[in-house]
Amino acid sequence: MVERKRIVEDLRKILGRESVEDDELTIKLYSRDAAYIEGSALAVVFPKSTDEVSALLSYAYRRDLKIYPQGSTSELVGSSTPSDDGVILSLSRMNRIKEYSVVDMYAIAEPGVRLVELNEVLAEVGYMFPIDPASVKSATVGGAINSGAGGMMGLRYGTMKDAVLGLEVVLPDEKGTVLRLGGRTTKYRAGYDLIRLIVGSEGTLAVVTEATLKIVPIPENIVSIAAFFPSLDDLVNAVVELKRRGINLYIAEFLDSQTVDAAKVMKPRIQGEGNLLIISVDIAREAADRMLLMLEEIMKENNASAVFKASSMKEAEEMGIFDMRRGFYPASIKIAAERRRDVERRSIFFIEDISVPPSRLAECVKRIRDLAEKHNVNITLGGHIGDGNLHPNVWFEEGDEEGKRRALEFLDELMKLAIELDGTISSEHGIGTTKKEFLLMEMERKEGLKALEIMKEIKRAFDPKGILNPGKLW
Amino acid sequence: MVERKRIVEDLRKILGRESVEDDELTIKLYSRDAAYIEGSALAVVFPKSTDEVSALLSYAYRRDLKIYPQGSTSELVGSSTPSDDGVILSLSRMNRIKEYSVVDMYAIAEPGVRLVELNEVLAEVGYMFPIDPASVKSATVGGAINSGAGGMMGLRYGTMKDAVLGLEVVLPDEKGTVLRLGGRTTKYRAGYDLIRLIVGSEGTLAVVTEATLKIVPIPENIVSIAAFFPSLDDLVNAVVELKRRGINLYIAEFLDSQTVDAAKVMKPRIQGEGNLLIISVDIAREAADRMLLMLEEIMKENNASAVFKASSMKEAEEMGIFDMRRGFYPASIKIAAERRRDVERRSIFFIEDISVPPSRLAECVKRIRDLAEKHNVNITLGGHIGDGNLHPNVWFEEGDEEGKRRALEFLDELMKLAIELDGTISSEHGIGTTKKEFLLMEMERKEGLKALEIMKEIKRAFDPKGILNPGKLW
Incomplete structure (x- = not known):
């Protein structure tokens, strides 16, 4: 108890009084993740700069103090859960989008920036950061990096491992060494790839304090189709045929028939019986009808019953094509x-x-x-x-x-x-x-x-x- | 000399007589790379299986023998150059394409498979492996992995770091441990990403004996434009405008004006004065004309003189749009x-x-x-x-x-x-x-x-x- 008091006082000296919380409620709030996996901690700290993170890690190294870095704790496997003899390091106050460039196709953000915020800014110039975990509204840049997040667009854009060009990290060593890795270009060779080692490392290697992320233009047009199949074999055969024809799928999602039944409690706007397949393809407006016809033909050849088509993302949203999958x-x-x-x-x-x-x-x-x-x-x-x-x-x-x-x-x-x-x-x-x-x-x-x-x-x-x-x- | 003889004899016992060469000419042939950086070696060995590589590395570990893994030595920085007290490990006889799947979008190949061979096989089913270093005709899977190769399509598909799903490697330890990393799926989480650590490691971490590579459908249609700009600023401004409009470039290459002059010795089929920009965009056939018009407009707004347009890759090849860049x-x-x-x-x-x-x-x-x-x-x-x-x-x-x-x-x-x-x-x-x-x-x-x-x-x-x-x- 005395020990805990001293640590909290030390942390306040290092980070300032306003950046250290040790009341029970705050600690409880930051000690569980989206899967309700719970822990406890001595305190929660909210550094505002790389220098503060460095000072914190240096102190922690010297005191043998456990540090638990955290984004929005939307993860589902206990990777952000602290232990009662450790300190939670919340990166939530390091939340600036520092710069972005559509010419150079990168954005530089602090770890606390939420993916949804980043995409709001990029959407204004027609670009996006394409990694879209289901938790995209709360997930942060730092959390997504550490959990190697993926999402619906993983089929096209991969996961966080494919999306980080550069990192600034702080090491848990005596000096709290600040390390800059990678850069602003896609092609980058400098010995072993430490960036991709840190991506997906679940906060166990270093604390990310800044990330340079690869951004892409939002596709000009996306067509979508939803279809219900009596059997899973039919559904998979439809996907096989799409791939066999070399159609470059943008999104391909499914729910099995029992889940489709269950999802009806959410009153989705499109309904049908059987296993649901949703396909999106990014293609020029002029070719939208041809692509939709081809998709429909493949669905029907494989015994799809209800088929719903949308020739743009706007239309897909209006029709509710993604309702069931999102629900x-x-x-x-x-x-x-x-x-x-x-x-x-x-x-x-x-x-x-x-x-x-x-x-x-x-x-x-x-x-x-x-x-x-x-x-x-x-x-x-x-x-x-x-x-x-x-x-x-x-x-x-x-x-x-x-x-x-x-x-x-x-x-x-x-x-x-x-x-x-x-x-x-x-x-x-x-x-x-x-x-x-x-x-x-x-x-x-x-x-x-x-x-x-x-x-x-x-x-x-x-x-x-x-x-x-x-x-x-x- | 006696030492060398014993090592060669040992190697012949391990790998078979036909897999070990120690004559001067062979050694000389395998001791230099595409940049004429030269070395020497005790012998060149040509294992035919993972087990043989394992036996070799185990022997090398016990004898403190240096091993220099090699693909086609088309690299340019001396990364495949041996030393005279080491053995060259050529993977050229491990050259089978083991399997591929367009449904699962992967191909499994041994390290000695040349990228061009892999692409010939995949082209028959409308797919490709999109990493295309300039040395693509000689570069091997193993060499490309170890050198983290990129290429003209790097803008869209990244480099080898973005293209390897799984690896079988042999470690230089006492047992010659065979390690299988990753798998056959894009999304893969299993602790730290050792695959991407080995990609680009220049043969210093482990010997790759098999790779599972991500494959993609060949785009349905690709339009291309070549234009000559009086100044570099104009050329870069054109690229800026392309990016600003959110055009998803497929290829974007350039030569500066002095190089354009020089390249004329190769008698390229398209000619012009100034700095050359070549742009390709993958877009549906129906939208090819619209895209080409837009590209042309952007080129001309930025003072391009000669402009050459091709509405398909076939047409581009017939016109020779890439002649100068390739030359x-x-x-x-x-x-x-x-x-x-x-x-x-x-x-x-x-x-x-x-x-x-x-x-x-x-x-x-x-x-x-x-x-x-x-x-x-x-x-x-x-x-x-x-x-x-x-x-x-x-x-x-x-x-x-x-x-x-x-x-x-x-x-x-x-x-x-x-x-x-x-x-x-x-x-x-x-x-x-x-x-x-x-x-x-x-x-x-x-x-x-x-x-x-x-x-x-x-x-x-x-x-x-x-x-x-x-x-x-x-």
Whole structure:
């Protein structure tokens, strides 16, 4: 207790009184993530500059103090959860968009800038930052970098790993060394790529204090089609045919039929029976009709029933083509609430995040449904079919130990299934604390254990005392 | 000598007699790269499988034997040059395309597969692997990975760092550990990204024995325009206007006016006076005319004289729109030959590879020309204006020590200029041996020296004895 008081006083000397909070409520607020994984901490600090972060890390190094960097804590795997003997480092007050250039196609932002804010500014000049996690409204630049975020447009633009040109980071060493990596150009060679090592490192290597991000022009026109398929095989066959014809898909999303039924509680504007496929293609206005006809033909050849077409993004939004896909999470929550046995209890969700090669998707979805039946758990199921990224959601009621056990057994088999089908246990959500065992399992099965040893040595090279976000990844 | 004999005998026992060559001619052939940087070696080995590579590295580890992995040695910075106490590991006999899938959008290839071969196979199904270094006809998958290659389409598709989904590598440790990293899906999270650490590592971390590469559909249609501008400012202003209008450029290349003059020795089919800009945009056939009109308008508004338009790639090839850009290197060599004072002597080229943000390009080119004048060196100058990647070529006659000194002084100032203009000393060619000092300079000037220390620790984690391609990078 005395120790804690001294640390808080030291932090106030370093960062100023207004940048250090140690009241219980603030700490509680910053100690849990979007999956309700909770921790505690000695204090929350809000530095306003790189120099302050540097002073903080230098102090932490000398005092062996654990530091937990944080964006908006919208992550889902416990990667931002602190421990009670550590300090939460919120980057929320470093939130300036420093500059951007459409000619040079980059934007420079501090870590606390929310992706949605960045895109509002860029939209004015016809550009965007194309990484769009579902949490895009709250997710920050720093958080997205550290969690290696992806999204619906991952099929075209990849993930954060493909989108960071340069970084300024602070190292957890004696001096709190400030390191500038990369630059402002796409092509950049300077020895080993430390930038992409930090992207996706879940705050365990260095604290990002500035990022130079690759930006792209907003496509001139995007056509979209939504179609409902009686069977998953039909839906996957339609996707196979799209790829076979070399159509350069912009977005390709799906929900399985049981999830489509469930999503109806959200009153989506387009409705149909069966498995939902949504396809967007960026194409010039003059060719919109041709493309839509071709897409429609492919859908119908593969037994689609209801088909909805939009020749522009504006029209797609007016028709509500994305309603069901966007309503995926809210619908899951609503269904969970409706099926709840005890209304006093909230539902605890696992929002899962496996990938399999898209050609294995029909098999994967069927086997996931079988697993859900076997373990008697409720699930909803959809995701990014273009890149094979599935988000099965499973839940149980708080306090229902039997339900929790069943959910965990389901997850265990789900992960094994992903690995069996040449896929992966984590695609864009990360490892954090909840997937440490699954990462180990995947590494074991893929002749990758030595990789974990190398990663631990890399961790030591950046963070010799292990004070930065400890307890994550392994 | 006895030592050498024993090593060669051991290697023959491990790999078979037919996979080990130790005659002088073979060694000489494999000991120099495309920039004529030469070394020597004890032997050249040609393993045919991952197991053989593993056995070789295990032997090398136990014997402290240096190993120099090699693709087609088309690199330009000495990164594949061996030392006389080491063994050249040629991956040329591991050259199978193992599988590919247009549905899952990947191709799996051994390191010795040439990029051009891969693209021939993929073209049959309407797909391509989009990383296209100038050496694409000889460059191999393994070489391109290790040198982090880029190319003309880097503006759209990035470099090798953006194109590798999975790797099988062999580590230079006691067992010759085989490590499988990543997978077959774009989205992949498994702790730190070791794949992108190995891409661009110039053969210093691990030997790549298999790669899973991201493939993309060949665009349906591509329009192109070539225009000649009286001044560089005009040319850059045209590019600025293209970006400002949000046109999603596919290719954007340029040659400066003196290089355009020089390139005429190659008898290009399109000709004009001034600085050459070539723009390609992928757009549906129906919109080709509209796009070409817009491009033409922007060129003319910025004082372009001769303008050449092609509404498809086929037409562009028939017209010879890319002749001058492709003839850039051959033209440089021809000019060098013509200006040679001693016909017996060959010309030694430095094919340089800096980047600056495209908005700084006009300034950069002018200052490069001033530097060339100051140091009295011949240069040609062009590159990828879309991503700011410039390739100034400078040469001197073999044996002309004075000319060499002037070329080196020019290069030294060129690198300082790149750094001053927020650019980088290497974009897609790497560091090898020729740019070690410049890398150090760049790191020093950008607060990045600590990064070098971290890189060295990473090197130790992969290669504790330092036997893999030693002497490169630093």
